[in-house]
Amino acid sequence: MINFKFADIGEGIHEGVILKWNYDVGDKVEEGETMVVVETDKVNAEIPVPEDGVLKKKGAEVGETIHVGEVLAVIDDGSGEDDDEEKPEDSESTEEDEDEDDDEDEGKSSESAGESGASVVGSVDVSDDVLPSSDEHTAKKETSKRKGKALATPVARKMAKDMGVDINAIEGTGPSGRVMKEDIRKAAEGGEKAADQAQPSAGPMERPSMPNLPEEGTRREKVSKLRESIVKAMDRSNQLIPATTIMDEFDVTELVRFRNEQKGLAKSHDAKLTYLPLIIKAVVLTLKEYPVFNASFDHETNEIVYKDFYNIGIAVDTPDGLIVPNIKNADQKSIIQLAKEIERLSEEARDRKIQLSELQNTTFSVTNYGAFGSKLGTPVINHPEVAILGVGAIEKKPLVIDDAVKVRSTLPLSLTIDHRIIDGGDGGRFMVKLKEYLNDPMLLLLS
Numbered sequence: 298m299i300n301f302k303f304a305d306i307g308e309g310i311h312e313g314v315i316l317k318w319n320y321d322v323g324d325k326v327e328e329g330e331t332m333v334v335v336e337t338d339k340v341n342a343e344i345p346v347p348e349d350g351v352l353k354k355k356g357a358e359v360g361e362t363i364h365v366g367e368v369l370a371v372i373d374d375g376s377g378e379d380d381d382e383e384k385p386e387d388s389e390s391t392e393e394d395e396d397e398d399d400d401e402d403e404g405k406s407s408e409s410a411g412e413s414g415a416s417v418v419g420s421v422d423v424s425d426d427v428l429p430s431s432d433e434h435t436a437k438k439e440t441s442k443r444k445g446k447a448l449a450t451p452v453a454r455k456m457a458k459d460m461g462v463d464i465n466a467i468e469g470t471g472p473s474g475r476v477m478k479e480d481i482r483k484a485a486e487g488g489e490k491a492a493d494q495a496q497p498s499a500g501p502m503e504r505p506s507m508p509n510l511p512e513e514g515t516r517r518e519k520v521s522k523l524r525e526s527i528v529k530a531m532d533r534s535n536q537l538i539p540a541t542t543i544m545d546e547f548d549v550t551e552l553v554r555f556r557n558e559q560k561g562l563a564k565s566h567d568a569k570l571t572y573l574p575l576i577i578k579a580v581v582l583t584l585k586e587y588p589v590f591n592a593s594f595d596h597e598t599n600e601i602v603y604k605d606f607y608n609i610g611i612a613v614d615t616p617d618g619l620i621v622p623n624i625k626n627a628d629q630k631s632i633i634q635l636a637k638e639i640e641r642l643s644e645e646a647r648d649r650k651i652q653l654s655e656l657q658n659t660t661f662s663v664t665n666y667g668a669f670g671s672k673l674g675t676p677v678i679n680h681p682e683v684a685i686l687g688v689g690a691i692e693k694k695p696l697v698i699d700d701a702v703k704v705r706s707t708l709p710l711s712l713t714i715d716h717r718i719i720d721g722g723d724g725g726r727f728m729v730k731l732k733e734y735l736n737d738p739m740l741l742l743l744s
Contacts, residue, residue, distance in 0.1 A: 313337040338526030350374040449476040461533035555738040574635035579734035593681040610662035613646040623659040687711035
């Protein structure tokens with residue numbers, strides 16, 4: 298008997314909502330076939346069957362929430378053994394015994410998930426290492442005062458990092474002061490003081506309650522998992538990052554001419570040449586000259602983490618909200634290859650078929666609000682990135698060139714930077730270099 302659990306796949310995903318079961322209880326299931334579709338705040342995950350057998354039990358029905366570590370499905374594989382067989386009600390087992398049982402179950406679940414390599418969205422790498430028990434199911438015990446490094450499991454530490462919370466500033470409510478997942482959630486939501494979190498003097502953000510509104514003339518609508526993720530990301534960015542935005546307007550007349558001349562060539566390679574791949578090419582070349590814009594800041598260790606890879610995120614507007622997949626190793630791709638990747642990722646994001654791996658490890662993002670006719674904006678940095686470029690709409694304007702007024706194509710750009718590690722002067726130099734590449738598109742081919 299296999300107790301198949303909803304695996305921890307990282308990226309801050311801790312729960313999901315069941316969208317669709319492809320099997321009913323009693324049906325035969327085949328390894329590798331899609332068993333259930335789960336909506337997470339990142340992707341709609343098609344979770345495959347881990348082993349051949351018969352579906353004996355569903356952990357949650359359609360519309361219900363399933364949390365990481367909970368049993369998603371019980372499958373009879375013919376072994377005749379039930380790993381999670383319930384103990385009799387008159388059992389005199391202690392809390393310590395229950396902890397050991399949970400550790401054994403967790404280990405077996407990790408092993409089966411690791412062997413199958415199937416958790417969500419096709420094949421996902423799942424660690425075979427057995428994590429120590431979090432003791433989260435036990436009753437809250439008296440906490441002990443501590444200083445320095447918090448007592449917590451690796452899973453809790455990763456959860457805190459994903460949520461932008463300083464785990465060492467949280468008073469744990471678990472045994473011996475251990476920091477529990479619920480402690481982290483409360484700290485992230487501002488329900489518990491975290492004096493040393495990001496900016497020690499600021500403290501948690503106060504969340505004012507909604508005023509009493511009349512029922513008539515108002516309606517309430519539960520936000521989607523994706524929108525919940527966006528809310529948390531924006532809160533995290535606002536609390537952690539002191540951001541400032543630099544705006545400029547570039548003369549891109551030559552870029553417009555170049556793009557119009559090369560549209561036919563791109564079409565012959567089954568690619569649609571918009572301005573975005575040209576801008577991304579220029580961004581990557583500029584990032585190589587100013588690597589701090591492609592870095593992250595670890596506020597716990599006060600270290601700048603430089604990255605030698607360039608995964609450029611592209612903000613995609615979908616019916617459910619903004620999704621930001623990234624072009625892997627964008628520095629190794631031609632303009633035509635970039636165009637194809639942008640089109641593929643945008644289509645899969647809108648159809649909610651994007652894979653989790655294509656949302657992970659973004660190093661720098663570009664958002665194109667010019668596609669909707671907007672000119673300037675103040676884009677929000679997606680933590681742990683340290684910068685984001687906003688692209689406005691190209692339009693023709695009269696410019697003074699060599700004391701003569703000429704009509705030129707202009708492109709407004711907005712660069713938001715993390716002011717902790719990037720100064721205004723750095724931002725200005727970045728924009729000047731980016732302008733050089735966009736003013737002369739032949740540099741994009743020669744660099």
